[in-house]
Amino acid sequence: MTHPVSPIRLGVNVDHVATVRNARGGLLPDPVRAAELACAAGADGITAHLREDRRHIRDADMRRLRQLSAPLNFEMAATDEMVALAIELKPHACCLVPERREERTTEGGLDVIGGGIDLAHKVEKLGAAGIRVSLFVAPDEDQIARAADIGAAVIELHTGAWCDFIAAGRQAEAEAEFARLKTAAGQGAGLGLEIHAGHGLDYATAETIAAVEPVRELNIGHFLIGEAIFVGLEEAIRQMRAAMARGRARIGAPRAA
Numbered sequence: 001m002t003h004p005v006s007p008i009r010l011g012v013n014v015d016h017v018a019t020v021r022n023a024r025g026g027l028l029p030d031p032v033r034a035a036e037l038a039c040a041a042g043a044d045g046i047t048a049h050l051r052e053d054r055r056h057i058r059d060a061d062m063r064r065l066r067q068l069s070a071p072l073n074f075e076m077a078a079t080d081e082m083v084a085l086a087i088e089l090k091p092h093a094c095c096l097v098p099e100r101r102e103e104r105t106t107e108g109g110l111d112v113i114g115g116g117i118d119l120a121h122k123v124e125k126l127g128a129a130g131i132r133v134s135l136f137v138a139p140d141e142d143q144i145a146r147a148a149d150i151g152a153a154v155i156e157l158h159t160g161a162w163c164d165f166i167a168a169g170r171q172a173e174a175e176a177e178f179a180r181l182k183t184a185a186g187q188g189a190g191l192g193l194e195i196h197a198g199h200g201l202d203y204a205t206a207e208t209i210a211a212v213e214p215v216r217e218l219n220i221g222h223f224l225i226g227e228a229i230f231v232g233l234e235e236a237i238r239q240m241r242a243a244m245a246r247g248r249a250r251i252g253a254p255r256a257a
């Protein structure tokens with residue numbers, strides 16, 4: 001007996017359209033135009049990270065992205081300022097992520113345990129405003145258990161370490177990290193959490209992680225915006241969707257001998 005495989009969504013992160021815009025000042029390229037194009041090309045939603053230092057996405061971008069009909073996943077640090085803005089904008093979802101001013105990109109998962117009661121209150125406040133709350137976590141059993149305890153609806157598993165090991169040709173470490181991601185996805189789903197994954201994914205890694213059944217959404221930005229330089233954003237998204245569909249099709253398929 002086979003059972004139907006749940007679909008997997010693609011959220012396109014437009015942060016790095018804003019990075020290019022901000023390199024020169026001015027208004028171009030416009031991340032909101034990229035978001036519209038991404039949705040027309042098959043993205044299921046848009047992700048944008050309003051960093052506290054506003055290095056790429058700015059408040060005005062977030063406001064304009066919220067006007068689109070596509071679901072908006074507002075990535076943010078768990079600060080009072082960001083929680084207040086999210087409650088004002090009421091995006092479809094908020095993904096709480098750790099932030100360090102000196103980092104180039106998000107380095108690790110959120111310390112849900114260390115966040116204590118303050119983090120739990122923020123999750124509750126966002127949820128009470130009708131926002132779906134996601135916590136961006138490393139594949140760590142205790143952190144995931146705590147995410148469920150404090151009432152998050154979703155966890156997004158940080159795939160960055162796995163992708164970095166692959167890029168560096170560190171195969172044994174990549175395999176071990178992928179095994180951790182698979183275990184974490186199963187654990188989270190067993191606790192009733194919806195499972196997303198993202199960070200550093202490309203066509204090959206997206207295909208592989210799309211074959212992990214509990215994973216319901218991938219959020220991908222940097223690679224797609226880079227690919228868009230060569231093949232255009234629509235084609236990059238088309239190829240990404242095809243890679244994800246190949247991965248999904250592997251679920252339940254007999255393994256090649």
Ligand SMILES: CC(=O)[C@@H](O)[C@H](O)COP(=O)(O)O
Pocket residue numbers: 013015016049051075097104105106136198199
């Ligand atoms: C949380 C996450 O993995 C990404 O959205 C990442 O934080 C994007 O931030 P940058 O675009 O600043 O790298």
Ligand SMILES: NCC(=O)COP(=O)(O)O
Pocket residue numbers: 013047156197198199200201219220221222223
């Ligand atoms: N949450 C991950 C995300 O939105 C995109 O990360 P990346 O593909 O830009 O590394």
